[in-house]
Structure formats: structure tokens, C-alpha cells
Amino acid sequence: MPxxxxxxxxxxxxxxxxxxxxxxxxxxxxxxxxxxxFVASVAVVVRPTSAVVWLLVFxxxxxTTPNKTSFIAGCLLPISVITxxxxxxxxxxxxxxxxxxxxxxFRFNVLYDLGSLFxxxxxxxxxxxxxxx
Numbered sequence: 323m324p325x326x327x328x329x330x331x332x333x334x335x336x337x338x339x340x341x342x343x344x345x346x347x348x349x350x351x352x353x354x355x356x357x358x359x360f361v362a363s364v365a366v367v368v369r370p371t372s373a374v375v376w377l378l379v380f381x382x383x384x385x386t387t388p389n390k391t392s393f394i395a396g397c398l399l400p401i402s403v404i405t406x407x408x409x410x411x412x413x414x415x416x417x418x419x420x421x422x423x424x425x426x427x428f429r430f431n432v433l434y435d436l437g438s439l440f441x442x443x444x445x446x447x448x449x450x451x452x453x454x455x
Contacts, residue, residue, distance in 0.1 A: 332372050335365035343379065352397070359397055363405035370424045 339361035346354030362379075365372045380398065384390055413421040431437040 328369055332365055332369040335361055335368065336372060336375055339365060339376075340379070355397055356401065359401045360405075363401055367405060367409045367424075370427050 339358045342354050342358035342361060345351070346358055362372075362376045366376065384393070387393055409424075410420075410422055413423050
């Protein structure tokens with residue numbers, strides 16, 4: 323998938339999932355919570371970096387909710403397992419061998435640091451670039 327398409331799809335999925343998430347909090351609806359988690363999991367499959375958004379959102383929810391176990395066991399765990407199984411199954415089918423794409427992404431970018439072959443910038447580069455333009 324071309325990078326621009328993946329970025330746009332990730333942004334759209336995050337918007338849809340956050341909308342469902344906020345509506346589910348207001349209406350106290352488990353259906354909307356499941357919908358939000360499902361769309362969020364698809365966003366993470368499309369672009370693993372979107373997990374950062376969801377770790378923050380779900381982390382705050384876990385800190386503030388009184389029923390942590392029902393959220394984890396009733397929603398988060400089943401959707402995560404289903405998403406991982408479907409993702410690994412589809413990737414393995416199309417690659418013709420067992421393939422775990424998020425692990426390959428992590429290994430390439432973090433463990434082997436091969437992403438640096440495409441260029442690196444200091445941590446403040448984006449903010450400084452903003453002020454100069």
C-alpha cells in the first residue's frame with residue numbers, strides 16, 4: 323500500500339474510532355465500544371504506529387474506569403486476539419509463509435534501525451522547521 327494511502331486510511335480510521343469511542347462514553351454503549359475497538363485495531367494493522375494513540379486513550383480509560391477486568395476481558399482481549407489472528411492469517415496467506423507484519427515492522431525499524439537508511443533528524447527538527455517556515 324502506498325505510504326500516502328496508508329497515512330490517509332490511518333487518519334480516517336482514527337477519526338472514526340475516536341468518534342465511536344467518545345459516543346460510547348457518552349451513551350455508555352458496549353456496541354459503540356466494540357465498534358471503536360474494532361476500528362482502532364484495524365488502524366493498528368494498517369499502520370502499527372497508530373498504536374501510540376490507542377495506548378494513550380485506552381491507558382487513560384483503564385486508569386479512570388472502575389471495571390477494568392470487564393473492559394480488558396470483555397472487549398480489549400477478544401478484539402485484539404481476533405485482529406491478530408485475522409491479520410497474521412491474511413498476511414501469511416498472501417506471503418505464502420508465516421508472516422507477522424507488526425513484528426517485521428518493529429524488527430526493521432527498532433531492533434535493526436534500518437529506517438535510518440532513509441534519513442534521520444534530531445528530535446526537535448519538526449518543531450524548528452515549523453518556526454523557520
